Amino acid sequence: MARxxxxxxVSGTVQGVAYRASTREAAHDRGVxxxxxxxxxxxxxxxxxxxxGDVEGMVEWCRTGSPAADVEGVEQETEEPEGVESFEVxx
Numbered sequence: 842m843a844r845x846x847x848x849x850x851v852s853g854t855v856q857g858v859a860y861r862a863s864t865r866e867a868a869h870d871r872g873v874x875x876x877x878x879x880x881x882x883x884x885x886x887x888x889x890x891x892x893x894g895d896v897e898g899m900v901e902w903c904r905t906g907s908p909a910a911d912v913e914g915v916e917q918e919t920e921e922p923e924g925v926e927s928f929e930v931x932x
Contacts, residue, residue, distance in 0.1 A: 844922040845893040846875075851885040851903050853913035860885050861930045863907035864899075868928045871895040878931035890925045 851860070856879050864877045864887055873891040880886050889899040903915050 843893045844891065845896040846888065846890040846920045846922040847896050847900050848918040848920050849887050849889070849900055849903055850880075850916040851887070851906065851912055851914070852883070852916075854909075854911040855885045855906060856883060858909035858911075859907045860910050863910075864903070865928055865930055867902050868899055871898055873899050874925040874928050876925075876929045876931050888920075888925070890922050 861877045861879065864885075868875060868877075868889060871891070873889045873895050875888040875890050877885060877887040887899075887903065889896045900915065900917055904912055906912050
């Protein structure tokens with residue numbers, strides 16, 4: 842199966858609602874690598890890398906996010922996979 846990489850920016854009420862921790866758990870459940878972090882403008886930025894279908898699943902997951910989140914939008918950019926081998930929450 843083909844490897845894929847998605848770079849996403851999530852807007853809405855996505856900080857202070859366990860969005861990053863929930864993203865890490867969802868990525869772990871799907872076997873997806875990458876990272877997630879809060880941005881100063883209130884958005885969350887994330888990179889997902891793995892099997893194409895799993896990465897697409899993570900981008901879809903971001904449209905809802907953690908139970909307390911209120912997602913208004915998800916911007917997605919496709920990038921070349923870089924061989925990331927873990928998932929981390931960045932500060």
